[in-house]
Amino acid sequence: MKIKKVAVLGAGAVGSYVIWGLSQKDNIQLGVIAEGERADRLKNGITINNEKYYPNVWSSTEKDIDLLVVALKYNSLPSAVKTIASVVNENTVVMSLMNGVDSEEIISAEIGKKNVIHSLIKVASHKENNGYCFNPETTLGIIFGETEEPYYSERVKAIEELFSNTGLHYRYTDYILEEMWAKFRLNVCNNLPQAILGAGVGCYEDSIHMKAISDGLRNELETIAQAKGIDINKSGELSKRGSAVPASARYSTLQDLDAKRHTEIDMFSGALIRMGKELNIKTPYNEFTYHMIKALEEKNDGKFDYTGDKDKVTWAK
Structure with a gap:
């Protein structure tokens, strides 16, 4: 061939x-x-x-x-x-x-x-x-x-x-399936929290709170992978990291939000939420992340621009 x-x-x-x-x-x-x-x-x-x-x-x-x-x-x-x-x-x-x-x-x-x-x-x-x-x-x-x-x-x-x-x-x-899930893990855990915060990837080393969110997403993903028979550890050490980037780097989801584009969140947390439901595995970190990024998309779309609604009244609930 x-x-x-x-x-x-x-x-x-x-x-x-x-x-x-x-x-x-x-x-x-x-x-x-x-x-x-x-x-x-x-x-x-x-x-x-x-x-x-x-x-x-x-x-x-x-x-x-x-x-x-x-x-x-x-x-x-x-x-x-x-x-x-x-x-x-x-x-x-x-x-x-x-x-x-x-x-x-x-x-x-x-x-x-x-x-x-x-x-x-x-x-x-x-x-x-x-x-x-x-x-x-x-x-x-x-x-x-x-x-x-x-x-x-x-x-x-x-x-x-x-x-x-x-x-x-x-x-x-x-071990291509394991390698794909290893990259999926990188994307979900490193791509998504920084997109909500709007900061460079150095945030994961500089904040215990950002690391806690990343770890929560990771645990849910690895539980789902295990239930599907995917042993991510088979992918080897090379697959545990992405390309070298500066601490200021903004990954694809944040790049999309910066450019006021819709993101690929349905492919990340959206897919994990769906798989979690199929496998009866709870995914609270991914559900929160999914809805936060969807709300940021709506913000970029102008949904929360109330500058022209000075007479509109709402009540806290």
């Missing part, structure tokens, strides 16, 4: 890392899937680490794609599954680099399981006025693998060959 044609769906913070790396690869076709105004914008290039990149821009009718990299925001996935189905053929490998632990399940419900390889990415990428930025040296990169034997499959070997000599950091693992 050889991968000669790669398409990226979602040319944002995560997709830009893939585009940056694979643009350095000879003898492959690299493109992004986009339609309409977004396609027109991408044809003008993507700025990554202060340099312009010009991948091909393909529509959802593009054929003969060997590898489709899905790098969307969670809220965009339900409306994108038809696009995914339209570009996938019998031999296309689909790699979802989305956060969370259920995007593969959502994609598989549309195209079947056999095309999907499980994966995750650890990259501290953020958007600035001149494009997307990340540190290639400190980025941990892409981790991928099969969920059953043979773990070192032909498509794993093909992806390794594709990523070699590109600048991308990557590794395959025999």
